[in-house]
Amino acid sequence: MNLKETFSTDIAKKIIGNKEQATLFLIELQKIKGFNLPFRTISRGKKQGEKILSIENEELWTKIVEYWDYNSGIKIIRELFKSTKKYESGKDSYSTMNILLDEWNKLKLDKIAWPFSQGDFDGFVQRVNAEGISGSEKDEKVKHAAVKYRRIKEINTVRNDFIETLIFEKNNNILPTLNHRRSVDFFINGFSFDQKVAKSPTAQFQKDFKESWKEYAINHPEKVAEYLYKYQDEGRFGADSRLLVVYLDEDVSINRIAETIQNTDLNNPYEINFEYKHKTHGIKTYKVKCFVILLYTIK
Template sequence: MPLLSRKEVLNLKLSSIPVDKLRELASNLEVDKRDTGADIVKRLLSCPATGKVIDDFMKLKYIKRIETRRSIISDSELKEELGKVKSFSWGVVQGQLDQKIQAEYVRKIVRYEDLLNSVKAKLHDDVTSYVICTWFNHWTTVLIEEHISTHHKVVPTLKNIKGIDIFFDGQPFDLKVTYLPRDYEPRYATESPKDLAIWMYENQGAQRFGADNRLFVVLLDKDNPEKSWELKRNFSLVFEKIDEFFNKEEVSENDEIIFTFGRKTYTAVSKVLIIAR
């Protein structure tokens, strides 16, 4: 999507607040909190000088969400658990576990004992590796997204809304924490991050296609790209680079990109932060 107006962004922010929290916000602003969430949003949009109040409300509720997570496991404990991962090998292509089970076990093996032996010999290890990699990616991303979402120039969403995780410098972004694509030239990526963004838009899976604004955080071990996963848990470095990026960056028309997908042309606003060592 192209750059949005202040009113359009405010509407998206309000739409990203759960109804119960929306009623609380309306009550704080002495706005009628009856009827549907859409009705409350309309009233809040017509309420003067609510922008900062809404931002502060969303930030406060997000911090409380983090505190809830920390009551289960603290940041330091979670980092310690993530540090226990010794290797990062999917074993199964991400998203294709059921397909592998069907093709290599269910539809191929005809004898029961052979099935059990095959599962013990190979599938158990593959599934274990897959789960560990998925778990590692999830919780490292949680910590990184929490850090980004509490930056003073960022407003986080409070519920899932397609294509929007945060608002940065007054614009909505889908936050993508990822690794440099395999076979993509590291030097070219660092020299031309906009081209990297276009490549990632144009090479996304059809089932998960989106032309929403995206802010890519790309992790790269330049000497050994296969070890980039270890960089993701180097939180002191990652957080330092994130803070440097958000402190200095702004969103402008220069961040608009044009890409092609399925014979159609799209416009999006994209920012790329490459964290390399």
């Protein structure tokens, strides 16, 4: 799907999200293109004398499609995006991140690393219970791990907002969605991409490339993408176009992230061919387009 060639009410709703945003978009589009829109003046109440767009909901979306053109649309939507809470959160995330990291250090939580795997809290507790230490020591160990886990989740959320905002600001060819919808985070040069953040290039990648896996990943980002598609969980399987943000190290500083994204060019995606072994349908071959951003420390 290319917004430069195809546009529909369904696509418009996925990007713009709701009637309020759609109204703002259509009014701004009218200012650029000069077509006529029906307005009426409010005759009573607090908003007496105010002119508002007089158009039914479905006709509103129909008008957007009728007068849509990509170059005007991307300019308007990028400006509307800057007034969303999502963007404001992303803009604040640099200072928020520094506060969270400062709190982490004050709590003496050591290295930012997961204390246990996601979904393995029960197993973690069982392992702690098997240790030859006192009950109170076990309690403290579990409390410490739980605090680390919660705070890492919070740090990652803020960091992901920071990354998405940096990507948006660095690349004028990105058209963001005003409301987050599953499988579409934004459009790049008119094509839809979903942003996915991965904690590693997969355990299988590390196993296959052994001690040199990190160096190999840096030199072959397209291979990282192939593994992430090939070894994804079937319950969340997707062969859609993606922007993959992949951590090769856990403790990548926020300044290093900013530097990496500043040097990233989102114009020419990789074309990835991969095989996926479905439980019920067997092995199938897929071809997708994706961008890859690798985050790692430089020592």
